[in-house]
Amino acid sequence: MGRQNLDVSALEKRIGHSFSDAALIAAALTHMSAAAGSKRETYQRLEFLGDRVLGLVVAQMLYEAFPGADEGELSRRLADLVRKESCAEVAMDWGVQDFLRLGESEKLGGPANMAILGDVCESVIGAVFIDAGYAKAKEIVTGAFEGLMRSPRRPLRDPKTALQEWAQARGLPVPFYREIERSGPDHAPEFTVCVEVAGFPEARAKGLAKRLAEQAAAAKFLTREGIGLADQKGVG
Known part of the structure; x- marks a missing residue:
């Protein structure tokens, strides 16, 4: 308190x-x-x-x-x-x-x-x-x-946008986000979301809002695959 x-x-x-x-x-x-x-x-x-x-x-x-x-x-x-x-x-x-x-x-x-x-x-x-x-x-x-x-604390190209552009540039379907779990009290829930891209393992992450969890999952996918947020159309 x-x-x-x-x-x-x-x-x-x-x-x-x-x-x-x-x-x-x-x-x-x-x-x-x-x-x-x-x-x-x-x-x-x-x-x-x-x-x-x-x-x-x-x-x-x-x-x-x-x-x-x-x-x-x-x-x-x-x-x-x-x-x-x-x-x-x-x-x-x-x-x-x-x-x-x-x-x-x-x-x-x-x-x-x-x-x-x-x-x-x-x-x-x-x-x-x-x-x-x-x-x-x-x-x-x-x-x-x-x-x-x-002085922004994070790149202006958000992870979901970067991932979608990367997938589209390679002719892949739009990334699919799925809620796995919701936990915590109603006034402060925590969401677990996974992002799926055809041909790649899914990536999971948590966030205090569904949108934040989706962004975190996209960021985790990008990091795992070595894709930089600053890359144009995800080329790199």
Whole structure:
């Protein structure tokens, strides 16, 4: 459980916003496991809103920063920046893990917690938007995500696209993805997916969302076969 007795002013300083409505930041940090049997508001609604605000701000950032990029490149950059892992990285930079309100059933750490941190990043953005408006939310998002935008943590050609192009260039059928297993609690499931390409052994991987598991499986296939993501049409 996070250290809930800390003054959130330290967190507000890291985020770059002092909340007029203290209930907003409290809700943004509250997981539903901490609200069981009470009327305490959780971060779910704020996460929904923050996700939309984040997407709009980042889309504008990319549009202005990369004037020569086409829609496809902008879309890939957007997907990379707003994915849960990127949001979790921002949340950890803010230090929200020290302020999370988690129930006894929720352990701090591991893959499930990364998903929670990603959610809380979005809920904090939503809370700032409600508390101070779009301009302030844009300022917070720009400050937190600009470094990630300038230095992507992974290749912009995602593994699924790279694998599909590689298969098509060799006259092979489109790779087929199959869900093998779903485990974990409903609010933080983990998926196991395999990718099948005709004539090759399947590759399996896990992820906190089905889409992430598919990407991981494609990446595992590419790595095993020695195919680089930067290769044009998978030639290499």
